[in-house]
Amino acid sequence: MRAVHFGAGNIGRGFIGALLDQSGYHTTFVDVNKTIIDEINEKINYRVILADENKQEQIVKNISGIVSSDDPEKVIEAIVEADIISTAVGPHILPFIAELLTNGLRRRLISNAEPVNIIACENMIGGSTLLKEKIFDHLNEDEKVLFEQSFGFPDSAVDRIVPNQTNEELLTVSVEPYYEWVVDASKIKGEKPEITGITYVDDLLPYIERKLFTVNTGHAVAAYTGYHFGYPTIQAAMEANEVKEIVRNALSETGDVLIKLYGFDKSIHQNYIDKILTRFLNPYISDEVTRVARGPLRKLGAKDRFIRPASLYTEQFSKAPENLSKAIAAALVFDYDQDEEAVKLQTLIKEKGYEGALKEVSELDSTHPLTKQVLQEVEKIQA
Ligand SMILES: NC(=O)c1ccc[n+]([C@@H]2O[C@H](COP(=O)([O-])OP(=O)(O)OC[C@H]3O[C@@H](n4cnc5c(N)ncnc54)[C@H](O)[C@@H]3O)[C@@H](O)[C@H]2O)c1
Ligand SMILES: O=P(O)(O)OC[C@@H](O)[C@@H](O)[C@H](O)[C@H](O)CO
Structure with a gap:
């Protein structure tokens, strides 16, 4: 064959x-x-x-x-x-x-x-x-x-x-x-x-969304917040409380969305999350935060690992998710100059501001509660 x-x-x-x-x-x-x-x-x-x-x-x-x-x-x-x-x-x-x-x-x-x-x-x-x-x-x-x-x-x-x-x-x-x-x-x-x-x-959507909004959301949260706090690898970032907490809480937020959307069993989904967190800590692997953070324009896209679960959360629970918003803010300030998309994003932010850039990249309206929450988090990061 x-x-x-x-x-x-x-x-x-x-x-x-x-x-x-x-x-x-x-x-x-x-x-x-x-x-x-x-x-x-x-x-x-x-x-x-x-x-x-x-x-x-x-x-x-x-x-x-x-x-x-x-x-x-x-x-x-x-x-x-x-x-x-x-x-x-x-x-x-x-x-x-x-x-x-x-x-x-x-x-x-x-x-x-x-x-x-x-x-x-x-x-x-x-x-x-x-x-x-x-x-x-x-x-x-x-x-x-x-x-x-x-x-x-x-x-x-x-x-x-x-x-x-x-x-x-x-x-x-x-x-x-x-x-x-x-x-x-x-x-x-x-x-x-x-x-x-x-x-x-027969129906892939629950599987791909569960994977993308748990493994890849968790990974991306660790990568962007880890980069912001100066950690070189996912493992180092995940050992730091300030990163670990945001990752765990963001995965609770995407978990709430997935459970509501697909009727997953809560305890089975928590086991899935826990297993993934252990995988991120694998001591036999050294995974640079800049690899996992690669392509922020793609990762901030409307259907990708941040914006889709965060928008669904906002709709389902009538409030913007706090931890996903923190991670989106960290992605917006990701300024790694070896990443072509990060350079483009920073140029876009200079031209249009955070609100304008978020609108263009993520298709999020300025009045969307998620936009407001993310912009507040950007301000906190920069304070
Ligand atoms: N690395 C992971 O942990 C992982 C896990 C699951 C899924 N993925 C996905 O797999 C895909 C590849 O990721 P990767 O980590 O292997 O990246 P990679 O950069 O290691 O591999 C991509 C390969 O594609 C080749 N390539 C680029 N343009 C090409 C073209 N026009 N024709 C043929 N080959 C071309 C590159 O030269 C490179 O060898 C991505 O979509 C990624 O999201 C990666
Ligand atoms: O490949 P990306 O850029 O979409 O995402 C980076 C990592 O999260 C990803 O490659 C994971 O290692 C992989 O998806 C694990 O299955």
Whole structure:
């Protein structure tokens, strides 16, 4: 069986590649990073190390790589032969890989009648759906019908913490032992791909929102408040009371929203939160706050980990959430100059002020109670 995976980065190698290998697939990694792809083709294996006291290793062996910009024709051929296609490139990159995927899938219609599924493994709601839209932008009406018949774009939720890291061997990747990969079965075309570790569900939204508004909200709260208080890593931030308290309380706020929205059992959800807080403290991982805080414009988006749960909380409980508001304020003052989106956000704030920037980035009206609460928290931070 053959897999094509776009993005040979942390999650590509440390999670998706590892599971595909365990499931008997040959994985062709497609990336723009020539150094990584050359190393994949030279070494034809890499190590995945589980970050706990046992440091168990998996050697991922059945792999090859293509630099998409150098050899698009090879990518197209790989797509024609693929039994599964996946991505872990970052939400903002999906539009840029759509054209090459379109060309591969077009060619596939000529010589391979087997349906194939394209699964975006990105931290966002509706990643595969977005990728499908971007692909369909390249199609005429007749092609859209054919693509609908043969290609599935099931959304998914992926969870495994894989920090940025430098290892002696370039491809080695250290990952937390925990993982979850949930895929929307209702959008699969043909047979469900047999991949160890995938959980198929008929309604993905509760899973992706639970993950995004607990793991990623908690992570982002720790990252932005941790950065503000000067902590370099998530672990260091989570050991500090001034950060830990805001994270815990913010997760109670998102928990209240999720429980009301999806009817989750309160004690089961609290266990889920507690497990996540332990994962953030994993002493075998060093995860920089600047990685977890990356892309504040995306993270402050209307459907993302802060604004959607905070807006829902405001609607459900008729008041703005105190701790999420503190974290949103910390995200607004995140001024890390190596992060392109942080630089853009700070420029926007200089031009339009905090209220104007929040309106533009988060689509929050100036009169919204959340806007008012966030602006008060910004003032407190700056006092
Ligand atoms: N790292 C984690 O803990 C984690 C966990 C769950 C989900 N995710 C999600 O996975 C995605 C990737 O995150 P990551 O941490 O692996 O990032 P990463 O930066 O380590 O990997 C992204 C890879 O995509 C490649 N890429 C960029 N543009 C490309 C293009 N046009 N074509 C092909 N490849 C391209 C990059 O070169 C890089 O190798 C994100 O959506 C992230 O939210 C990450
Ligand atoms: O990847 P991002 O930028 O959406 O979020 C940063 C981290 O919260 C994220 O990568 C987590 O490590 C991951 O989602 C854990 O499953």
